Amino acid sequence: MDFRDSPDEAAFRAQARAWLEANAPLRDPAAIEPGVFENWPTEQEMQAARAWQRRKYDAGWAGVFWPTEYGGRGGSIMQQIIWNQEERRVVTPPAVLLMGQGHVGYTLLAHGSAEQKARWLPPTLRGELAWCQLFSEPGAGSDFAALACAAERDGDHWRIRGDKVWISDGAYADCGFLVARSNPHVPKHKGLTCFVVDMRAPGVRVDDVRHPNGGSHFSHVCFEDLRVPDADRVGAVDDGWRVSLTTLMYERFFVGAWGSSGAFGGPQLRHLLELAKRSELAGRPALEDAAVRQRLAAFTVRARAIEHMSYRVLTTVSQGGIPGPEGSIVKMEFARLSQEMTCFGLELLGPQAMLAGADAPWQGAFQAALLENPCMRIAGGTDEIQRTIIAERLLGLPQETYVPRDLPFRDLPRGGGWRAAD
Numbered sequence: 001m002d003f004r005d006s007p008d009e010a011a012f013r014a015q016a017r018a019w020l021e022a023n024a025p026l027r028d029p030a031a032i033e034p035g036v037f038e039n040w041p042t043e044q045e046m047q048a049a050r051a052w053q054r055r056k057y058d059a060g061w062a063g064v065f066w067p068t069e070y071g072g073r074g075g076s077i078m079q080q081i082i083w084n085q086e087e088r089r090v091v092t093p094p095a096v097l098l099m100g101q102g103h104v105g106y107t108l109l110a111h112g113s114a115e116q117k118a119r120w121l122p123p124t125l126r127g128e129l130a131w132c133q134l135f136s137e138p139g140a141g142s143d144f145a146a147l148a149c150a151a152e153r154d155g156d157h158w159r160i161r162g163d164k165v166w167i168s169d170g171a172y173a174d175c176g177f178l179v180a181r182s183n184p185h186v187p188k189h190k191g192l193t194c195f196v197v198d199m200r201a202p203g204v205r206v207d208d209v210r211h212p213n214g215g216s217h218f219s220h221v222c223f224e225d226l227r228v229p230d231a232d233r234v235g236a237v238d239d240g241w242r243v244s245l246t247t248l249m250y251e252r253f254f255v256g257a258w259g260s261s262g263a264f265g266g267p268q269l270r271h272l273l274e275l276a277k278r279s280e281l282a283g284r285p286a287l288e289d290a291a292v293r294q295r296l297a298a299f300t301v302r303a304r305a306i307e308h309m310s311y312r313v314l315t316t317v318s319q320g321g322i323p324g325p326e327g328s329i330v331k332m333e334f335a336r337l338s339q340e341m342t343c344f345g346l347e348l349l350g351p352q353a354m355l356a357g358a359d360a361p362w363q364g365a366f367q368a369a370l371l372e373n374p375c376m377r378i379a380g381g382t383d384e385i386q387r388t389i390i391a392e393r394l395l396g397l398p399q400e401t402y403v404p405r406d407l408p409f410r411d412l413p414r415g416g417g418w419r420a421a422d
Contacts, residue, residue, distance in 0.1 A: 005082070012079050016086045019061060024052075024090035029270065040171045040216060041096045046130075048093035053127030062125040063101065066109065070121035099169050100124040100131035104177045107247045111194075111235045120175070120196065132173035132199065133247065134164045134221060142382045144248075145188040145241065146412070149223065151180035151195065158182075158195065158233070160203070160226040166378070170206050170219030173199045178228075179244045182237060184410040191409055192240030196232045203227065211371060249327065251380045268341050268369075269300060271362055272348075278361075279348045286348055299341055306333050325393040332377075332386040339373035342366055 005013055041049070056062040057071060065080035066072025073079075105124055108117055123129045140147045149162025160180055170176070176197045183191030199206065203226030209218040235243040273296060276287040286292045310330045345366040346353040356364045377383050391397040 009078060009082060012075075013082050013086060016061070016083050017089070019059065020086055020090045023055065023059075024092055027089055027091050041094050045094050046096060046172060049096045050127035052093045053097055053125070057126045063105070063121075066105070066121065066125065070109075070117055071125040096169065096172070097124075097127055097130055099133060099173075100129055100175070103133060103247050103251045104131045106250045107177065107243065108234065110246050111243045115231075116196070116234065129174045130169060130172055132167050132169040132176045132219075132221075133251075134167060134176045134178040134197070135244065135247075136164060136166045138163055138165050138220075142385050144244075144381075144385075145192070146409075147179065147181060147192070149178075149180045151182045151193055151228075153182075153230075154227070156230050158193075158228045158230065160195070160197070160223040160228055162223055164221040164223075165209065165218070167206075167219040167221050168217065168379075170199070170221055171208065171216075175199060176221070177234075177247065179240050181409065182240070185408050186238065187406050188409040188412065189241045191238050192244065193237050194234040194240040194243045195228050196234060197223075197226065197228055201226060248381065268338065268345075269296075269303060271365065272296060272299070272341060272345055275345055275348050275361070279350070292348075295344055299337065299344075302333070302337050306330055306337065309333075325389045328381070328386040328389045329394075331380055332383050332390075335373065335376035336383070338369070338376060342369040342373055346370060 053062060060073055061083065063070070063072030064075045064083045065077050066074070068074040101124060105121065108120060112120070120129065124131070135144065135147070137147045137149060149160065149164060152159045152161075158180075160178070162180070164178075167176075176199050178195045178197050179192055180195065181191055182193035185191070197204070199221075203224050205222040205224065207220045207222070208216040209220055210216050273287070276292055276296060277285055279286040281289050281292065287296075309326070312326050349361060349366065352361055353367065355361075356367045358364075360367055381389070388400065392399055
């Protein structure tokens with residue numbers, strides 16, 4: 001792959017950079033960036049995020065890849081990636097609207113009806129709708145196809161009963177993209193259906209999930225006989241596995257695109273290098289120690305490998321394809337390396353690693369990352385799930401032989417959760 005911009009891409013980059021620099025201040029490369037799993041945004045931050053999104057929409061920069069009939073720019077996916085890279089160079093409000101414009105938005109573009117796209121996509125691009133993704137469940141673990149939140153047909157509506165957990169953006173989302181069990185009498189992969197749900201509707205309860213540091217980013221969402229119109233069903237009945245795979249593929253793709261933008265590795269490596277300069281080891285700066293330098297070099301090589309691996313994902317998308325299982329490699333290594341770098345930073349801090357917040361060096365970034373990193377190894381699919389995807393879909397290894405794949409969901413052994421009535 002040629003990593004240089006084509007003439008058209010270079011012209012687009014220059015145009016995007018000029019608009020961004022005219023509308024937002026440049027980011028300080030040495031600044032401490034908030035973690036992925038920070039606390040819920042304040043009302044002021046939400047208003048700022050919506051205003052920034054509306055400014056981009058009015059200027060024609062919202063949804064670069066989206067069709068013009070839904071408020072987008074009608075550009076290529078590579079232009080969208082270039083825009084994302086350039087937007088990272090400036091200071092913007094928290095990316096609290098990314099779920100709708102990323103994972104969910106692309107899924108609706110791929111699987112939504114014309115009426116659904118016209119109803120939901122333009123207000124999403126204008127910043128009027130915040131979204132969450134309602135996939136994970138307390139009893140399903142890493143097996144996404146084992147989810148049990150029930151969707152039962154009731155005339156021209158569906159009744160939703162069950163729980164979802166680890167829901168990012170759930171506390172302030174206006175809409176949710178839900179996958180539910182619509183048919184327990186068929187194998188688990190075949191009885192799922194997708195819906196868009198109103199997160200403010202009667203029958204939806206959203207509770208905070210507290211972090212070890214006392215903060216909160218995730219929600220536990222309970223559906224207590226929620227009624228959803230059939231018009232809000234996305235895709236065919238019992239075809240939710242195929243629809244939701246699109247969402248998951250784009251979720252992993254955006255991790256890869258984020259890595260290719262230099263977001264991954266860059267700031268963390270810079271902080272580690274500066275920390276090694278300031279820390280002492282045996283009476284000398286830690287950076288002068290050969291073992292420390294070797295660790296930093298190894299981290300740099302691995303970070304660059306992840307960055308270049310992400311270009312394989314971008315190549316597929318640039319040629320008109322949907323992100324494939326290669327994104328699992330990027331996502332898994334991204335999370336693992338970040339955790340290792342965090343632990344090394346805490347080693348360099350020594351006794352100061354016990355501090356937190358304003359008392360800690362670098363505003364406690366390494367301490368906060370220590371609590372955040374395990375989440376990254378779960379979000380978007382655990383390391384174990386990613387390894388299974390890599391083994392089966394990339395390496396062509398035999399599928400796991402555990403429960404027969406043709407066994408109806410209702411007959412699967414389960415430790416709890418919803419079961420169909422006899």
